[in-house]
Amino acid sequence: MYPRTITNLIECFKKFPGIGEKTAERLALSCLNMEDEALELFANSLKDSKTKIKKCTRCGNLSEEELCPICQDKHRETSVICVVEESKNIVLFEKIGTFNGVYHVLGGLISPLEGINPEDINIDKLIKRIKEENIKEIILAVKPTVEGETTALYIRKLLENTDVIITKIAHGIPMGADIDYIDPLTLEIALTDRTKIS
Amino acid sequence: MYPRTITNLIECFKKFPGIGEKTAERLALSCLNMEDEALELFANSLKDSKTKIKKCTRCGNLSEEELCPICQDKHRETSVICVVEESKNIVLFEKIGTFNGVYHVLGGLISPLEGINPEDINIDKLIKRIKEENIKEIILAVKPTVEGETTALYIRKLLENTDVIITKIAHGIPMGADIDYIDPLTLEIALTDRTKIS
Known part of the structure; x- marks a missing residue:
């Protein structure tokens, strides 16, 4: 009507994820x-999102130019690459403010179940960067799921015969969390990856 | 970033109601x-919403033409007006499918607290319609809040010396609801407005 x-x-x-009939009606009105x-x-930004937004040719981050602002930044430590799944993860890392390296956006994780193979995500370019850009360390910062672990394993395998140091971000108990409510798997990892206090 | x-x-x-930082980010991406x-x-519809959407000159419903589809419909019983607060209430009534009268959209309810006076809502035109259009009955279908009751009372007062029948939709226990969870006010109204079963 x-x-x-x-x-x-x-x-x-x-059409947006998580928006149903009632919410859509409310938003439209x-x-x-x-x-x-x-x-x-709003209308112009929507149109621009198709035309202006590209992927950084180096790292795959969202960008309006050939290189994203981070890859353009001359003060960045370009020998350390933090590998993330999506562009939005970069925003989180940048919020901390202490990481001064560069990024590489995979644009997905290997998932045989969903038919996502290594060649479907941005791994080739990562390997190429490591070979060409004098990279010392890559930090794997993908989520700790089956897909994330598979992807991390795959990248580690590809880099077996190189000198690049491969690290991954620590998993464990989140700051401020109550140990009573932590799942056993996280607790196990927290125990295994315990660090020495000085 | x-x-x-x-x-x-x-x-x-x-800018949309109920959409915070995180949701906005998710939607934008x-x-x-x-x-x-x-x-x-999407972009065109957003622009059209400002240019194409007007209010029906008769009933105040949202419309792309001078008269809304309901006011244009010749099979409608034009002597019965259902008075609602907003256009979206009409959609609900139309979904029932049994009401064949016409509507009048107030576009708000009288609320001295929020500074909404009778002249701020679409009451004048309602009174004019009743005088000009040979209306037999008006059904007040505003919500049962202080504002709704005030608005209903005000309209009833204005029509005191006319022959138009004024009714309001029934309040009571919703179908399928458990009486245990009904608030005392609703229960009181349900008791007062009890109907005879044949």
Whole structure:
């Protein structure tokens, strides 16, 4: 019973993950109360997201230019690469502010179940970078799932005969968490990977 | 750390009610995986929502034309008006499918606390319709809050000296609800408004 434009908007919002019928309706209707400029910017940004956003040719991060801002930054320690699954992981690492290396975005994890093979993700370019860019260390920062472990294992295998140091970020009990509520697997890893206190 | 277009998109999504930082980020990034046509339709619908969507000059419902589809429909019983707060309430009534009258959208409820006075909502036009359109009955279908009751009372007062029948939709226990969980006020109304079973 809504006019066509509203029905279209509802359908568009429903295409997003986690947005159902009711939420889509609410979002579509709230567009009607928005400022002209806000809607204009929104519409243009949506179109730009297809045309302007590319992948950094070096690391695969989202970028509007040939190289992403991090790869362009001359103050970065380019011999340390932090390997992440998605661009949005970079945002988190950058928020800490202490990591000064560069990144490499895989754009996915190896998953035979979902039909994602090593050649489907950005591994080739990582190996090429390691060979060409004088890399000292790669830090594997993928999530600790079957897919993440498989991907980490695969990359480690490929780099077996090189001098590059391969590390992975620590898994264990999150800061501030109550040990009572930690799952046994995490606790086991936390115990195995215990560090010496000085 | 995201490119400008993505940051813009995140900001745009954050303007919607109930959408926070994390959700906005997730939605903005999922735009990158959408089909070109879907994004194009989305962007155009957003712009259209400002230009094409008007209010029906008769009932105040959202419409792309001078009169909304319901007011244009010649098979409607135009002597019965169901008075609702918002356009989206009409969608619910239309889903039942048994109401064949027309509607009137107030576009808000009287609320002295929020500074919404009778002249701020679409009451004048309702009174004008009742005088001009040979209306037999108006059904007040506003929500049972202080604002809803105030608005209903105000409309009833305005129509005191007319022959129009004023009714309001029944309040009581929802179908299928467990009486144990019903608030005392609803139970009181349900008791007062009890109907005879034949």
